[in-house]
Amino acid sequence: MSADQAPPIHGGRATVALALTVVLGTALLLWAAEWLARAGAESVLARAVQEQTGVLERPAVQVHGSPVLLQALRGRYDDVEVDSGTVSSGPVRLRAVEAELSAVYLSFHDLLDGNTDEVFVERSVERALLTHDDLDRYLRFTSRRLAAEPAGEEQLRLTGTVDTSGGVREVSALAEVAPEAGALLVRPTQLDTPAALDGLEELLLRQRFTFPVPLDPLLFEEGDVDVAVQPDGLAIRVSGSGVVLGS
Template sequence: MTAGHSGQSGARKVKRKSRRGKFLVIAVLVLGVLLVAADFALAAAAEYQIAQRMREKLQLKEDPSVRISGFPFVLQAVRGDYTRVEIDAYGVPIKDEQKDIELRDLDIEADLHHTRVELGDLLAGNVSKATIDQVDGKVRIKALDLNRLANQVTPFDKLSIEPDNRTTTATPTPVAPETPKPKTTAAIKLSGQTNLAGKTVTVTAYGQIALVDGAIQISVDDIELEDASLKQLVPQLRNALAIKIDPGALPFGAKPTAVEVENGAFTLSGVITDVPLEQR
């Protein structure tokens, strides 16, 4: 065999090896894409089943948003232990005539830690034995409901909710770290417009919200008015804003243990452990 033939043969072998290498890389990539797609599809099917159960559990009119965190999903499925499941429902109305509760725009959140259920049972919708190690529940009460409740005493327009950030505290002396305790009170700032003595007046109120028997109680300490001549109406305004808002039970029956003021909303939160996934 001549040197030319030998060189051509070697070149062909190199090309064949190069093609095989490319095909192998492509096959691995395709397989990876298929596995990821299958993982997401399996997770979506599980999220759908949980959404159905949560619709019953939380007595919602529509399926809530459900997200199972963690990748790959299949590893959690094999263990039957889903580390974290996030559930969100927005604009939820609640009406309980016996307790005189009527709220129209609640946001409900539930953070489920270690939901334990076999994948086959979950996909079949059979969650009778499913349990959750811990649920962090939260209900957000927005300005729309506060405005409506205040209007029962004095008509307000565009009533807003904010934290009261007027006061500043000195830097605390460093101490040994402790587990933070739930806050049962928080400073608030409420502002909006109302009609007083035939005038449209901007009102700014400062006070506190407190957790009282599972509900939010608002108390106003200071009210600012643009028109100083209307100060005699401050007691009426204070009374109008002294509102108690009871959203009922938190998700999964968690007892409210903390309250917070956010921009545009109040929140109640609590924790419950060892609870069933299915409505009972």
């Protein structure tokens, strides 16, 4: 082969280098767009959750699944996790508050705007813990001189003093905990006192040992609520569907 017919080695290398540059540049742009879409969605959703609950600290939000960019373009996020930590509303304090949201709708326009008025959530599961110490704190705030401790898987034991028509009584009671209208309702099933009670005293004591604990700190307190008595407190699980943040 003559010198005039030699293959264009340098030209081929330049073409390969250009192709690699284009590929790397495209990959970098896609990575940046993916990162921006994820960060933007998490920021907007965290703000929406904060406004819904009224908590002072913005919760941690993670958008799972990939590519997030495609989820952002279609305005629907498959799996979102919210970690609010410890939240309070008045005398009620809940710990380990977490929520798993499925099919979260946030328009691409709102994502670009960095703000939204409404976020539609197809399904949600929220979990929280009301420790026995925090329940005691709530009882003190509501002027009940009582202390709570677990008494099996489904009941609490409440002990303390209660004012009755016959004077101050030392009382211990077994109480069940059940969800009712966006709250946990604590209701006595058995009263134990050193002395016998007359009918009126027993009625007053049962009323005193019956009280609601609002679930206002939760994101979705109006869903289907399950509660279990654990050694460290009341484990709360709230599930819902078709809910709107910001409505």
